[in-house]
Amino acid sequence: MGFLLLLLGLALWIGAHLFKRVAPERRAALGDRGKGLVAAAIGLSLVLMVLGYRSAEFVNVWYPAAWLTHVNNVLMLFAFYSFGIGASKGRHAQRIRHPQLTAVKIWAVAHLLANGDLASILLFGGLLGWAVAEVVLINKAVPVWEKPSEIRPNGDVKNAIIAAVLYAVVAGIHVLLGVYPFG
Structure with a gap:
C-alpha cells in the first residue's frame, strides 16, 4: 500500500x-x-x-557509501540557499533563472546519493524528473529570461543566514522522525 x-x-x-x-x-x-x-x-x-x-x-536497490551522507549534507545547504535566491534578490538572483526548481533538483540528487532503497529512488527520482520537465516547459514557453532588476546589497548574505537556520531546523525534524542526517 x-x-x-x-x-x-x-x-x-x-x-x-x-x-x-x-x-x-x-x-x-x-x-x-x-x-x-x-x-x-x-x-x-x-x-x-x-x-x-x-x-x-524497504526494498534495497544499492548500498550508498557512508561518505555520501556528508555529500548529501553539503548539497542540502546549497539547496536551501538556492531555494531562497529569488526572494532574497541578491546578486545570485541574476545568475539562476529557476532558483526554486534548481533547489529541488539539488535536493533530489542529494537524497538519491544518500539513499539506495526503492521508495527513495521513486520519490526523489520522480521529483527530480518533474523539476527538470518543469524547467524545460517554462523555458520553452518563455525562452527569453528577463533578469531581476532589483538587487539588494545584503540579499545573498541574508539568504545564507536563513538557509543555515532552515537547514538546522529541517535536520532537527529529521532527527525527531528517527532519521539521522549526519550518519
Whole structure:
C-alpha cells in the first residue's frame, strides 16, 4: 500500500504542477477557483507522498557509501540557499533563472546519493524528473529570461543566514522522525 500511496502522491504532485503548463486554457478557465483546487491537490499530494514513503516496504536497490551522507549534507545547504535566491534578490538572483526548481533538483540528487532503497529512488527520482520537465516547459514557453532588476546589497548574505537556520531546523525534524542526517 505504501508504494501505491507514494506513486499516487507523486502523480498528483506532477499533474497539479504541470497542469498550468500543459493545459493553460483549461487552467485559465478555472480562474481564481483553480488556484484553490491546485493548492488542495498539491497539499494532498504531499500527504500521500509522506504517508507512502514512510509506510513503503524497504526494498534495497544499492548500498550508498557512508561518505555520501556528508555529500548529501553539503548539497542540502546549497539547496536551501538556492531555494531562497529569488526572494532574497541578491546578486545570485541574476545568475539562476529557476532558483526554486534548481533547489529541488539539488535536493533530489542529494537524497538519491544518500539513499539506495526503492521508495527513495521513486520519490526523489520522480521529483527530480518533474523539476527538470518543469524547467524545460517554462523555458520553452518563455525562452527569453528577463533578469531581476532589483538587487539588494545584503540579499545573498541574508539568504545564507536563513538557509543555515532552515537547514538546522529541517535536520532537527529529521532527527525527531528517527532519521539521522549526519550518519
